Amino acid sequence: MPAVNQIEAPFIETLKEILSPDRVLTSAEDIVPYSFDGTAALKQRPGAVVFPLTAEEVSECVKLARRNNVPVVTRGSGTGLSGGSVPLSGCLVICLVKMDKLIEVDEKNLTLRAQSGVITKEIDDAAAKVGLFYPPDPGSMKISTIGGNVAENSGGLRGLKYGVTRDYVMGIEVVLPDGTLTFLGNKCVKDVAGYSMKDLFIGSEGTLGIITEVILKVLPRPKARKTMLALYDSMDAAAKSISAIIAAKIIPCTLEFLDRVTVQCVEDYAKIGLPTDVEALVLMETDGHPVVVEEEAAQMMALAKANGAHDVRAAADEAEGAKLAAARRNAFSALARVRPTTILEDVTVPRSELATMVAFIDSVAKKHQLQIGTFGHLGDGNLHPTFLTNERDHEEMHRIEVALEEIVEETIRLGGTVTGEHGVGLAKKAFLKRQLGEGSFELMRSIKQALDPQGLLNPGKIFDPRN
Amino acid sequence: MPSANLLQSLDYSVLQQCMHCGMCLPTCPTYMETKLERNSPRGRISLMRAVADGELEVTKALSDEMYYCLGCLACQTACPAGVNYAELFETARAEVEQAQVNDGMQRGFWRWLSLNVIFMRPWLLRLIGRVLRIYQSTGLEKLMRKVHFFGLMPPSLKKLEPQTPQIAAHFSDDLILPDEVPQVSKGYRVGLLTGCIQDLAFSNINRDTADVLLANGCEVITPRSQSCCGSLHAHNGELELARELARRQIDSFDLDELDAVITNAGGCGSHLKTYGHLLHDDPFYAAKAKQWDSKVKDIHEWLVQIRFRKPTAGAGVGEVTYHESCHLCHGQKVVSQPRQILNSIPGLVFKELPESNWCCGSAGIYNITQPEQSQKLLDRKVANLRQAGAPVVATSNPGCHLQIANGLRSCGSHPCHEVTQPVTLLAQAYRAESVSESAS
Numbered sequence: 001m002p003a004v005n006q007i008e009a010p011f012i013e014t015l016k017e018i019l020s021p022d023r024v025l026t027s028a029e030d031i032v033p034y035s036f037d038g039t040a041a042l043k044q045r046p047g048a049v050v051f052p053l054t055a056e057e058v059s060e061c062v063k064l065a066r067r068n069n070v071p072v073v074t075r076g077s078g079t080g081l082s083g084g085s086v087p088l089s090g091c092l093v094i095c096l097v098k099m100d101k102l103i104e105v106d107e108k109n110l111t112l113r114a115q116s117g118v119i120t121k122e123i124d125d126a127a128a129k130v131g132l133f134y135p136p137d138p139g140s141m142k143i144s145t146i147g148g149n150v151a152e153n154s155g156g157l158r159g160l161k162y163g164v165t166r167d168y169v170m171g172i173e174v175v176l177p178d179g180t181l182t183f184l185g186n187k188c189v190k191d192v193a194g195y196s197m198k199d200l201f202i203g204s205e206g207t208l209g210i211i212t213e214v215i216l217k218v219l220p221r222p223k224a225r226k227t228m229l230a231l232y233d234s235m236d237a238a239a240k241s242i243s244a245i246i247a248a249k250i251i252p253c254t255l256e257f258l259d260r261v262t263v264q265c266v267e268d269y270a271k272i273g274l275p276t277d278v279e280a281l282v283l284m285e286t287d288g289h290p291v292v293v294e295e296e297a298a299q300m301m302a303l304a305k306a307n308g309a310h311d312v313r314a315a316a317d318e319a320e321g322a323k324l325a326a327a328r329r330n331a332f333s334a335l336a337r338v339r340p341t342t343i344l345e346d347v348t349v350p351r352s353e354l355a356t357m358v359a360f361i362d363s364v365a366k367k368h369q370l371q372i373g374t375f376g377h378l379g380d381g382n383l384h385p386t387f388l389t390n391e392r393d394h395e396e397m398h399r400i401e402v403a404l405e406e407i408v409e410e411t412i413r414l415g416g417t418v419t420g421e422h423g424v425g426l427a428k429k430a431f432l433k434r435q436l437g438e439g440s441f442e443l444m445r446s447i448k449q450a451l452d453p454q455g456l457l458n459p460g461k462i463f464d465p466r467n
Numbered sequence: 468m469p470s471a472n473l474l475q476s477l478d479y480s481v482l483q484q485c486m487h488c489g490m491c492l493p494t495c496p497t498y499m500e501t502k503l504e505r506n507s508p509r510g511r512i513s514l515m516r517a518v519a520d521g522e523l524e525v526t527k528a529l530s531d532e533m534y535y536c537l538g539c540l541a542c543q544t545a546c547p548a549g550v551n552y553a554e555l556f557e558t559a560r561a562e563v564e565q566a567q568v569n570d571g572m573q574r575g576f577w578r579w580l581s582l583n584v585i586f587m588r589p590w591l592l593r594l595i596g597r598v599l600r601i602y603q604s605t606g607l608e609k610l611m612r613k614v615h616f617f618g619l620m621p622p623s624l625k626k627l628e629p630q631t632p633q634i635a636a637h638f639s640d641d642l643i644l645p646d647e648v649p650q651v652s653k654g655y656r657v658g659l660l661t662g663c664i665q666d667l668a669f670s671n672i673n674r675d676t677a678d679v680l681l682a683n684g685c686e687v688i689t690p691r692s693q694s695c696c697g698s699l700h701a702h703n704g705e706l707e708l709a710r711e712l713a714r715r716q717i718d719s720f721d722l723d724e725l726d727a728v729i730t731n732a733g734g735c736g737s738h739l740k741t742y743g744h745l746l747h748d749d750p751f752y753a754a755k756a757k758q759w760d761s762k763v764k765d766i767h768e769w770l771v772q773i774r775f776r777k778p779t780a781g782a783g784v785g786e787v788t789y790h791e792s793c794h795l796c797h798g799q800k801v802v803s804q805p806r807q808i809l810n811s812i813p814g815l816v817f818k819e820l821p822e823s824n825w826c827c828g829s830a831g832i833y834n835i836t837q838p839e840q841s842q843k844l845l846d847r848k849v850a851n852l853r854q855a856g857a858p859v860v861a862t863s864n865p866g867c868h869l870q871i872a873n874g875l876r877s878c879g880s881h882p883c884h885e886v887t888q889p890v891t892l893l894a895q896a897y898r899a900e901s902v903s904e905s906a907s
Contacts, residue, residue, distance in 0.1 A: 029528040030503070032517050033510030038488045051502075078504070079489040097502045119493070143493045333547035340483040342548065391483070 004456065005069045006090045007047035015050055015092075018060045023051040023098075034093050037078040037085045038140065039427055040343050041391045046073070046087035051098045055173055055181050055212035058094060062210065063179035065092050071456050074206040076117060076145030081344055082425030084152060084205045084461055094210065096147050102126055103213070109187045111170060112216045116147025123216065133221040135162035138421070139332070147211045153203030155421030160379030161253045161287075162219075164421065166202045171215035174201055177208070177452035187215060200447070205423050206458040208451050222287035225253070226297040227321030230282045230309040231275065235259070237308030238280040239355035242378050244303045245284075246351075250296050254285035255379035256328045259358060261365075262335060262373040262386075266327050269334035274327055275311075282309075282378060283328045285321075328375070335373045335386045343387040343400065347411040348420030351381040360410050361385045368399045382420035408434070424462045432463060473562040474519045477555075482519055484550045485512045491542035496826050496844055497535055505532055508542035508552055515559050530563035535840070537833055538702055539826040540737070540797035553737075553798065554744065557701050564704035582705050586663065586695045587712070593638060593692070596667040600634035632668035632869050639666045639673040643689045647677060653684025655773065658720045658728040658762075660739070663695040665732050665865045672865075675894035676731045676766055682897045683775050685726075690719040696730075698738030701745070702831050713742045714752055717759050728759070731766045731890060733792025733864035734831065737799050739763045765795060766890055767804035767863065778896035780903050781814035786857040787892070788820040788883070790848065790871060792864035796824045805863060805889045812896045820855045822847070829870035845874040852883045859885045861892060 015024045025031055026048045035045045047070075052058045065072045074094045075085035087093050099117040105126055106112065112127060112134065120141040124134040137156035138144055144154070150172065155164045171185030184198040185191065201209055232238040235257075242255055258266065258281040267274045274281065282304070286296045301312050315321035336342040349357045358374055361383070365372040371388040385407065387400050408418055408431045418424075418431040433441045445466055448455075455465045474482075491508040492498050498507035505514065511532060517523035536556060543552050563569060585592050602608055639661040657680060661673045677687045697712030716739070720728055730736040740763050746756040764772070787809055795801050802824075809817050828834060828844030848871060852860055860883050862868055872886045 025503075027528065028517075028523055029514060029526065029532060030505055032523060033504035033507070033513045035513065036487050038486070040486055077489055077492060078487075100502075140489060143489050333549070336486060336548040337484075340480045342486050390480075392479075 003069075004071050004459070007070055007092060011064070011068050011070065012048060014064055015048065015061065018064065019050055019052060019057055023053075025049040031093075034075070034078070034095070035087065037075065037080040037083065039081055039083040039086065039425070040341055042083045042086045042426060044087050044089045046093040047090040049093040049095055051095050053098055055175060058096075058175045058210055058212055059179045059181045061092070061094055062175050062177065065456060066177070066179060066454065069454060069456070071459050072210075073458050074151070074210045076148035077119075077140070077143045079140035079144045080148065080152060080425065081346070081422040082152075082419065082427040084423050084425035084458070085148070086426060088459065096210075096212070097145060099147075099212065105130060105132070105218075106187070107132070110218050111187050112218050114146055114214055114216070116150075116212050116214065117145050120144045120146055120149055127218045128221060131221050132218040134168065134216060134218050136165045136168060146214055146216070150202055150211055150214055151204065151206050152423045153421075155377075155380075155382065157256060157377065158253050159377055159382065159421075160255060161251045166199070168217045169198060169202055169214060170217050172198050172201055172211050173213035174209040174211050177454070177457050181212075185215065203423070205425060205461050207448055207461055208457065210457070222253075224290035224293040225285055225287040225318075225321070226293050227254075227315040227324050228284045228297060228301055228304075229313045229324040229327070230284065230301075230304040231278045231311040232280040232282065232309055233278065234308070235280045235355045235358045238282050238378065241282070241304045241307040241309060242351070244307050245300050248299060248303060250286065250300060252284050252296070252300065252379065253287045254283060255377065256283040257281065257375060257378045258327060258331050259362070259374040261371070262331050262375045263327070265334040265338060265373055266330050269337055270326065270330045272323075272326050272330075281327055283325055331373075331375045332384075332386070335388060338371065339388040339390055341389045341391040343389065344422075345385045345387070345404065345407070346376075346382060346420045346422045347385065347407060347416060347418060348380070348382040349411055349414045349416035351379070353414040353416065354378060354381050354383070357383060357410065357414060357416070361407060364403045364406050368403045370396070370399060370403055372403075377420075380420070381416070426461060429461070429463060472518070472525075473558050473565060474515050475521070477519065477558050479519065481551055481554060482512060482516045484548050485509055485516075485546075486548050487513065488547065490547055491545045494541040494545040496537060496539065496541070497840065500840065500843065506535060508536075508546075508550075511536060511559070512550070512552070512555060515555055518559075518562070525563055525566040525568055527568045530569040533559045533563055534836060537793075537826050537828075537830040537840075537844075539793035539830060541793065541824065541826065544797045544800075544824075553741070557704075557706065560702065560704035561706045562704075578703070582700055582703060582708060586699055587708065589663070589692045589694050592663055592695070593667070596634050596638070599631070600636065603634060604636075632664065632865075634667055635670045637670060639670045639689065640691050642670055642674045643677050643687070645689055645691065647681060647687045647689075649681040649684050649686060651684055652686065653773070655683075655685040655726050656724060657685045657687060657769070658725045659687050659689045660696070660716075660728060660730045660732075660735065661689060661693050662730075662732050662735055662865070663693075665735075666693070669865050669868065672731060672888055672891055675888070675891045676729065678894045679766070679770065679775070679890050679897065680729065682894075683770065683773060685773075688720070688725065693719065696735045696739050698735055699831060701738055706745070710745055710749070713745050713756065714749075717742065717752060717755050722755065722758050722762055725762060727764045727769055728762045729764055729766050729769055731863065731888075733765070733795030733799070733801075734866055736763065736765045736801075737794035740799065765799055765801045765804075765863075767795075767808055768799070768801050770893075771804040771807055775808070775811070775893075777811040778813065778893065778900060780896055780899035782812050782892040782895040782899065784812075784815055784859050784892060786816045786818050787859045787861055788818045788852065788855040788857040789823060789889070790820055790827060790852075790860055790862040790867060791824040792862060792867050793824070793826050793830070795863055805861070808889045808893055809861060812892055815892070818855050818857045820860070821851045823851075825851075827867050827870050827874075829864075829866035831866060834870060841870075845870060849874045849878055849881065853881060856882050858883060859887060861887050861889045863888050863890070
């Protein structure tokens, strides 16, 4: 890694001049809480944390860091699950949570414009007020920032029907590694003027630039939604049901599953009356026009039964829907309570390989005597094998490393990806080259080298720089 | 005697349980105010963990942070991993007190006077209550205000003076007999906790509680001159005093003879239910404390558990909204029961309060120690009450009751003009039954 400098006193003084003294944190009590994000077992104390209010202030901070050769890590609410916003020791952290202005909801163009620090849920709430809809719903949407979502290209539960964050980004304002402030994209549905530069920055995990503002696409809000729950004796049967539903030309908005271990943990924790001998619990939802929703729901239930579901229930209304969704909603909480450390993975395979992958994870858990609960998105093949462990048990942590290695190997063999929605960050770095192959991996590094020759923006994330 | 660092001797897995996912952030009133991580639950836990790991000294700044926390426990409701924040927060406050990083002469004196002297001695607390009552009822208070006596006090104290609770004419022991038997017994026998502030300012609510218990076939045993439950001490870093008070409470009830011990104050109840943990390594009390925990019930929780009788008469109120005491909803997870009680009253129209479970800023003695942040939360609560539009708000904790009443009083015109409690409304409804019966 190229040599970088630590933060020194004059640097802090200049930061205080650019911003204001109360928006520059340096004391231990202030900055220890910025040593981590939502990823287990990763921690590094930064040198200073700053809170700009405008893109111009971000630009000034980046220029100063560049002059002093100080690395910069950008963060929002710090809910990431791959270590993408974990600081480098002694670096400058630019925290964007105070850039939280929702600038415009444009009903004529179906767009929404916001500063990066706006909370994801507030984006959808603002859209909902005028009958519109912002579909991406990552698990942390009540506190994650939209800038973080764009930088990580976050997913959510509605991937199959509605896609992911990238599908809703029409424009971004970005501060480049040299401090240049630029806008990429616009409100036009059609735009082929040159390279689609905004797409380069979506999912770039803060390594190419700092996103300060976004223009998002929004949709008309679906008028109706129906929730259903199906229980299966085998994962294969659950997967077959899903294939049958999709073959019947139905695209449900939610197709979520819990494996046996997860169902047992949920029942232990929430006591909602689930049978604990099922191999798979599937939560299904369809949304849209009320008449279509009714028709699709009936069809989905019939297909689930025809393909081996031994118990299928539909909710009569929203309140009952919430009850059925309780198992899925409690899945992560229930798993997280079992042991002190919870490691959430997000390997993803083509949908057709999902049952194979779940069975494989199960066998790996048995082989290495580990507790792994798997849940996730049946519709898009995105799995969340969750390791329940204790980071202080080094021997068990080692077994997890070996198990994860085997899971990654199988994922790649099945044509999958090491991360469906959490990003590479630090957590998946070791596996990236194996998945991408030499050509694609080197192309990425060339782009990083071209945009950020000093290697100051979130260095060491996704991949190590070239020597 | 130098003692071990309390955070270092804490079971590390309690700290480790926090996976710093951030789900607590949007529910934390202090984080939402400042958007600074140190003012959030996971930020504070990271500081505690840094102390436990020996990476951070116990400093004045750390102490300030621990006292900036409201202790509202909204984070415990939001936490997917079930972190026991209450235990962490109490241990951290005890640690900063033990390290004496915060000691000024004045702070030390007031802490000693209130925590070690007044709230440890039920007779003294009540004596002070009686004197205050005389002061308030003889017109002396009005006179002092008239001559601007309080203009001589420092501004922070001057601001608090009007918040002094109105002391009741009679305390609980005058209103409730040691053993009251219902007209029609259902075979239940329960103990009643009368509290300290509750007893001084709201003894009528204790009477109401006894009445609704009697109306539901419970024999009510009320020991005399009860002590403070110790929540004040535990939340302010005095765990030893809290243990002493817990032992006294346990001794004042014959647990084997009781089906439940009833509390009607959210803040007390939340603490009362953790005696088991507080005394877990006390050789004489550990088992008793465990039994105690299993018997302590919030009044609403108990009423719903025994399938309380729906009143046939109304309570003389129309629209009523409900503010949730933090330690009732987040601390004890008693959420639906007070609503069920309100909804059972004929003629009462229940209206939800926006952000009903967001702290009102009372938070024990937080309104005294952090008046500025407390006022911001009170303003937010008053604004939400305005939006709800109901003329009556019910709550079930003396701190919330006083705080909201003060907030409404100081804002001139407001649609909401009465603060009451669900048990009071239920008691009124039961009483109205006998009136309408005798009239017919």
